Amino acid sequence: MSASVDVKTLVIDGVDVSARQDQTVLDVARENNIFIPTLCHLEGLSEVGACRLCLVEIKGSPKLFPACVLKVEEGMEVITHSERLLHYRQTILELLFAERNHVCAVCVANGNCELQTIAQSQRLTHVRLPYRNPKLPVDLSHERFAADHNRCILCTRCVRVCAEIEGAHVWDVMGRGIDSMVITDLNDPWGSSSCTRCGKCVQVCPTGALFDKSKVGVSHPKSPEFLPYLNLMREEQ
Amino acid sequence: MSKTRLATAWLDGCSGCHMSFLDMDERLIELSGAFDLVYSPLVDFKTFPEAVDITLVEGAVSTTDDVEKIHLIRARTRLLVAMGDCAVTGNVPAMRNAFGPDAVLRRAYFENADLQQQTPLVVVPKLLDKVRPVHEYVSVDLYLPGCPPSAATFHAVLTELLANRMPDVASLTRFGA
Ligand code: SF4
Ligand code: FES
Numbered sequence: 001m002s003a004s005v006d007v008k009t010l011v012i013d014g015v016d017v018s019a020r021q022d023q024t025v026l027d028v029a030r031e032n033n034i035f036i037p038t039l040c041h042l043e044g045l046s047e048v049g050a051c052r053l054c055l056v057e058i059k060g061s062p063k064l065f066p067a068c069v070l071k072v073e074e075g076m077e078v079i080t081h082s083e084r085l086l087h088y089r090q091t092i093l094e095l096l097f098a099e100r101n102h103v104c105a106v107c108v109a110n111g112n113c114e115l116q117t118i119a120q121s122q123r124l125t126h127v128r129l130p131y132r133n134p135k136l137p138v139d140l141s142h143e144r145f146a147a148d149h150n151r152c153i154l155c156t157r158c159v160r161v162c163a164e165i166e167g168a169h170v171w172d173v174m175g176r177g178i179d180s181m182v183i184t185d186l187n188d189p190w191g192s193s194s195c196t197r198c199g200k201c202v203q204v205c206p207t208g209a210l211f212d213k214s215k216v217g218v219s220h221p222k223s224p225e226f227l228p229y230l231n232l233m234r235e236e237q
Numbered sequence: 238m239s240k241t242r243l244a245t246a247w248l249d250g251c252s253g254c255h256m257s258f259l260d261m262d263e264r265l266i267e268l269s270g271a272f273d274l275v276y277s278p279l280v281d282f283k284t285f286p287e288a289v290d291i292t293l294v295e296g297a298v299s300t301t302d303d304v305e306k307i308h309l310i311r312a313r314t315r316l317l318v319a320m321g322d323c324a325v326t327g328n329v330p331a332m333r334n335a336f337g338p339d340a341v342l343r344r345a346y347f348e349n350a351d352l353q354q355q356t357p358l359v360v361v362p363k364l365l366d367k368v369r370p371v372h373e374y375v376s377v378d379l380y381l382p383g384c385p386p387s388a389a390t391f392h393a394v395l396t397e398l399l400a401n402r403m404p405d406v407a408s409l410t411r412f413g414a
Contacts, residue, residue, distance in 0.1 A: 097412075103332060104413025105322055105384035111413070120411035125380040126325050130373060133327075133334035 010076040019072040026054055026067040029080060036080050037089060037118045039206055040155040041068040044227025046164060048156055053089055053118065056080050064088065089122045098129040099178065100136060101150035102207070108148075109208030112221045115153060139184075141191030145202050145212055147182070152209035154180055157224075158201035165230065170195045182209075241399055242290045244276040245320070246310055248303040249330040249368060250296030253385040254321035255279065258293070260388035261395075268392070271399040287313050291398055293320040293381075297330045298369050302362035311375035316398070319377045322384040322412060324370060329384075331368040338364035381406060383414035390414075 006021040012034055019028040024047075029036050039051040047069045054067040059077035067080070079085070096102075096115060104110050136149040156173060159182060163169040170193055174183045184193035202210045204224045211220055245255065255278060259265070275289060276282045285306070292314040298307055311317055322328035333341050341364065347354045371377055379398075383390060390410045397404035 097326075101332065101335065102412075103326075103328055104411075105328055106332075107413065113413075116412055120407060123407035125382055125406050126319070126370070126372060126377070128372075131327055131331065131334070131370075133331060133367070135335040 008072045008074045008076075010072055010074070010078065012078045013080055021072065023072050024068055025056060025065075025070045025072060025076075025078055028072060029067065029078075034080055035121075036067050037121060038068060039114060039118065039153065040157065042157050042160075042204055042224055042227065044165070044224075044231050045157060045160045045204070048160070051153070051155055052092055055085060055088055057082060057085065086122065090124050093119050093122060093124050094127045094129050096153050097127045098131050099134075100152065101131075101133060103150075107151060107208040108211045108216055108220050109151070109222070112219065113208060114206035139190045140213075141189035142195065142213075143191060144197060144214070145190065145199065145210060147184075147190055148209055148211070149181060150209075151207045152182055153207060154182065155206060156182070157204040157206065158182060158210055161200045161204045161227070165227065166196060166198050166200050168194065168196050168198075171201060241272040242275045242286075242288065243272040244274070244285065244289045244292040244310075244314070245279065246276070246285070246292060246294045246306065247278045248294060248296030248306065248324070248371075249299035250321060250323040251329075252278070252295070254293075254295040254323075257385035257388055258320075258391050261392050262388070264388075264392050268395055268399065285309055285313060289314045291316045291318065293318045294324050294371055295320045297323045297327045298365070298371060298374050299330050300362035300364055304365070304374060307371060307374050316378045317371075317375065318379045318381055318394075318398075319371045320381050321386060322382055325372075325380050325382045326412065327368050327370045331370075334367050338366060379403065379406065381410065382412045383410040384412075386410045386414065 007018050008021050009016060009018045012029055012032065015032065017028055017032050026036055026041065036056065037053045039053050040048050041054065049066045049069040052066060055064040056067045057079040058065055102115065104116055107113065138149065139147040159171040159173060162171045170184050171182055174181050174187055184190045184195060202212055203222050205222065247255065274280055275286050292310055294310065294317065298304055319325045323330055342356050346356055381394060393409055394404045
């Protein structure tokens with residue numbers, strides 16, 4: 001480490017840790033094996049701070065801060081787990097489950113879904129809010145992949161990977177608030193869009209919203225961990 | 238000590254939770270020393286009795302009949318357990334909420350029927366507009382997600398409940414398990 005790198009020291013859950021000044025609290029926590037739940041964050045993509053699952057407490061402030069976009073500061077005291085945080089995280093998850101139709105039992109991603117896994121890690125055994133059960137489309141027009149909007153949590157990982165890594169920007173978000181939808185091109189069917197068929201969006205999608213048609217009825221694990229390696233390789237070139 | 242009065246009930250579900258319950262096999266025999274099964278689709282009691290200690294309810298609330306049943310069950314049960322994803326979330330039965338009961342009846346009794354196409358008016362209870370989880374009608378004391386919860390989950394949960402302790406459900410099962 002060169003002398004010019006500014007090192008900060010801070011405390012996370014009572015543990016003294018050190019970090020480079022450009023790191024986020026989430027980065028440092030993960031480096032030190034401290035678990036903070038996340039959904040919109042994905043290593044290798046830009047941060048959007050959209051899902052709010054990574055909220056943490058900072059001593060001395062009544063506000064909560066999203067760890068994925070919170071830069072470290074000298075002397076910061078971070079709390080990643082508390083009754084209050086659990087309450088907010090559960091509520092966020094309940095809102096996600098109530099908003100669309102996540103019928104885990106009949107999902108292609110059952111057993112490989114980040115939403116499902118995080119719900120269990122946050123001890124969620126039921127949803128107190130009434131389910132909306134909206135009527136949403138399933139786009140089967142693509143020869144290899146499908147988009148089931150019933151299961152989309154609007155994390156925008158697909159949008160970011162397509163624009164930032166593949167450079168195609170086929171995916172984007174249409175509409176406002178609860179009517180928001182991810183779309184391909186100008187809301188054209190995926191199959192006749194400008195999709196390059198690379199499949200990166202399927203691999204980064206945390207739920208069963210984007211899936212490989214050949215995986216229906218069999219296990220469909222996603223492998224988003226290729227991203228940091230791809231980025232590293234590109235930097236080297 | 239008197240035995241725990243245990244009941245199970247079946248609303249709109251596939252009976253998979255009951256099958257998984259029976260999947261406890263010989264472990265069920267061990268447990269059975271601690272309870273009397275006072276009502277269940279697995280046995281032949283016709284009416285839901287008074288003063289039940291624990292009731293496990295499978296299935297979502299989707300008919301007028303389910304609504305009556307769940308209120309009666311709640312009134313006569315000390316500890317009500319929502320058993321399985323249909324009871325907890327609405328699950329597969331609630332997938333009709335997006336298009337409504339008329340479409341379901343049309344499909345079942347007209348499009349798929351060769352003879353006597355008609356909507357049943359007797360015996361089959363009236364479908365509600367929306368299928369709802371149990372806790373949207375009555376208070377629930379314990380939620381047991383899973384489709385179905387595994388036999389191991391049932392065994393762990395019942396062992397705790399019969400010993401008058403609350404089980405740590407989140408460590409045992411999840412939605413879709
Ligand atoms: S389709 Fe998947 S990756 Fe894209 S926004 Fe929805 S949940 Fe996220
Ligand atoms: S991971 Fe930080 S807001 Fe989603």
